[in-house]
Amino acid sequence: EMGYEGVEFAGLYDNEPAQIKAWCEELGLTPISAHVPLTEMLADIDKVIADYKAIGCEYIVVPHVSKERHPDGKLFAQMIEEIRTIGEKVKAADMTLLYHNHDFEFKLTPDGKIGLDALYEAVPADLLQTELDLCWVKYDGQCPVEYVKKYAGRAPVVHFKDYYAAGEQTEDPYALIGVNEGEKKESKAFEFRPLGAGVQDVHALLKAAKEADSKWIVVEQDSPSLGKSAMECVAMSIEYLNNMCCKDKCEKECTEAECAACDKKDGCDKKHEDCCEDKAACDKKDKNCCD
Numbered sequence: 001e002m003g004y005e006g007v008e009f010a011g012l013y014d015n016e017p018a019q020i021k022a023w024c025e026e027l028g029l030t031p032i033s034a035h036v037p038l039t040e041m042l043a044d045i046d047k048v049i050a051d052y053k054a055i056g057c058e059y060i061v062v063p064h065v066s067k068e069r070h071p072d073g074k075l076f077a078q079m080i081e082e083i084r085t086i087g088e089k090v091k092a093a094d095m096t097l098l099y100h101n102h103d104f105e106f107k108l109t110p111d112g113k114i115g116l117d118a119l120y121e122a123v124p125a126d127l128l129q130t131e132l133d134l135c136w137v138k139y140d141g142q143c144p145v146e147y148v149k150k151y152a153g154r155a156p157v158v159h160f161k162d163y164y165a166a167g168e169q170t171e172d173p174y175a176l177i178g179v180n181e182g183e184k185k186e187s188k189a190f191e192f193r194p195l196g197a198g199v200q201d202v203h204a205l206l207k208a209a210k211e212a213d214s215k216w217i218v219v220e221q222d223s224p225s226l227g228k229s230a231m232e233c234v235a236m237s238i239e240y241l242n243n244m245c246c247k248d249k250c251e252k253e254c255t256e257a258e259c260a261a262c263d264k265k266d267g268c269d270k271k272h273e274d275c276c277e278d279k280a281a282c283d284k285k286d287k288n289c290c291d
Contacts (some may be wrong), residue, residue: 071115
């Protein structure tokens with residue numbers, strides 16, 4: 001009803017794969033991918049593959065790893081080989097393994113490489129693709145647009161996630177997603193936001209994902225904010241995406257006829273011939289108009 005076309009899983013919550021598949025069919029949602037803990041994959045990758053293949057997922061995702069498997073951890077090199085082995089199994093099942101990043105993957109390895117890049121360098125693309133979480137990329141101080149471009153052709157699924165951060169970050173944002181138990185779970189300095197309500201340049205990210213041949217944009221709302229429920233937040237995100245002016249065309253690519261026929265034209269008070277001539281002066285640049 002909101003307009004989402006697919007779904008990414010993070011656990012089946014004791015439901016059988018056949019039931020999940022039936023629900024997806026009933027709702028008209030494509031089962032895209034599944035976040036599965038690395039420990040679960042290592043314990044029984046055959047069952048993981050069988051379950052999510054039965055549902056119809058194309059991708060299986062490593063969602064998070066323990067501290068010793070961080071780039072500066074003692075098991076980072078071991079993790080690379082674990083992921084390589086899992087990737088071979090997933091590929092043999094005609095599925096694709098993805099790795100979902102946070103910010104800690106941008107730590108340096110002992111030989112001075114960014115951990116995330118070291119992982120993708122060590123494991124070939126046919127065994128491991130990216131699932132770039134653009135919130136954590138930006139939170140670490142990297143440019144999310146450039147990272148999407150860097151892995152063009154290797155970024156089939158991208159996490160679009162907005163956030164707000166103010167001042168010195170003294171509290172743990174991972175507490176908001178239940179990773180670090182005991183940490184404070186509410187923070188005025190950091191919160192996840194619906195798309196368009198935070199610091200991300202969603203227009204630029206969408207353009208980069210299109211140019212990178214990404215197949216799916218996954219809206220992720222780790223925890224609700226702005227006094228809204230989780231469902232209200234994801235509704236705000238899809239509404240923002242659906243109402244972006246010229247979202248299907250890059251600057252100046254649309255013809256005058258296409259602009260005249262655009263169902264978003266009422267949201268833009270500039271004439272076609274004047275559109276995007278001066279982005280700095282555009283009164284829509286922070287709203288829902290062209291990138």
